[in-house]
Amino acid sequence: MAARAPDPMRRALLRGKAQPSTVIRPPWALAEPEFLDACSRCNDCIDRCPEQVLAPGSGGYPVFDPLRGECTFCGECASACSTQALDRQAVRPPWHWIADISGDSCLAQRGVVCASCQDGCGERAIRFQPALGAVPTPIIDATRCTGCGACVGLCPTQAIALKNMPWKESSDAT
Ligand code: SF4
Ligand code: SF4
Ligand code: SF4
Structure with missing residues (x-):
C-alpha cells in the first residue's frame, strides 16, 4: 500500500x-x-x-x-469505505445535521411568497406558519428533519444551511 x-x-x-x-x-x-x-x-x-x-x-x-x-x-x-472511517455498523444515526433557515435571507420572511423548500422535503419537516395579513413563513421541525439537504439547493436565496445539533447526539446516546 x-x-x-x-x-x-x-x-x-x-x-x-x-x-x-x-x-x-x-x-x-x-x-x-x-x-x-x-x-x-x-x-x-x-x-x-x-x-x-x-x-x-x-x-x-x-x-x-x-x-x-x-x-x-x-x-x-x-x-x-474499506477503512471504516464511515462506519455503518455502529448503532447511531448517520449524522446530526439538520436544516436551519436564516431569516435575513428567506424570501417568505421578507414578505415574498415562496415555498420551494417545502416542496422538496420528503420528510415533511418544513411547515409554514400562517399569519393574518402576512406571508406564511417556514419553520423546520427538528424532530423530523434528517439533514438530507434536499431543501438547501432548492432555496432560491440560499437561506438554508445544515447545522450540527450536538443535543441530538447527546440524546441519542441516552
Ligand atoms: S425556499 Fe428559501 S426563501 Fe423560499 S421559503 Fe424556503 S427558506 Fe425561504
Ligand atoms: S434537510 Fe431534508 S428533511 Fe430536513 S427540512 Fe430539508 S429537505 Fe426536509
Ligand atoms: S446518497 Fe448519501 S448515503 Fe448514498 S452514497 Fe451518497 S452520501 Fe452516501
Whole structure:
C-alpha cells in the first residue's frame, strides 16, 4: 500500500492547534479526529455515491455538499469505505445535521411568497406558519428533519444551511 501523503490539517488537529472542522463529512463518519485518522483519502466513497453529493474537501478528505443535491442515506459510501472511517455498523444515526433557515435571507420572511423548500422535503419537516395579513413563513421541525439537504439547493436565496445539533447526539446516546 502506498504511504499516505502528510496532512497538515490532521497534524494541527492532533496537536490541538486546530478546531475540529465544521464541514459535513459523509454519513456514518466517525468523530472528526478519528475520521481524519482512519480516512485514507482514497475517494472510494465519492466515486460510489449515486447522487454525486460527495466531493474532496480540504486536505482531500470527503465532504457532503448539499448544493449538489440530496443524500438519500442509501449507504453506498459507507459500503465502499474499506477503512471504516464511515462506519455503518455502529448503532447511531448517520449524522446530526439538520436544516436551519436564516431569516435575513428567506424570501417568505421578507414578505415574498415562496415555498420551494417545502416542496422538496420528503420528510415533511418544513411547515409554514400562517399569519393574518402576512406571508406564511417556514419553520423546520427538528424532530423530523434528517439533514438530507434536499431543501438547501432548492432555496432560491440560499437561506438554508445544515447545522450540527450536538443535543441530538447527546440524546441519542441516552
Ligand atoms: S448515503 Fe448514498 S446518497 Fe448519501 S452520501 Fe452516501 S452514497 Fe451518497
Ligand atoms: S425556499 Fe428559501 S426563501 Fe423560499 S421559503 Fe424556503 S427558506 Fe425561504
Ligand atoms: S434537510 Fe431534508 S428533511 Fe430536513 S427540512 Fe430539508 S429537505 Fe426536509
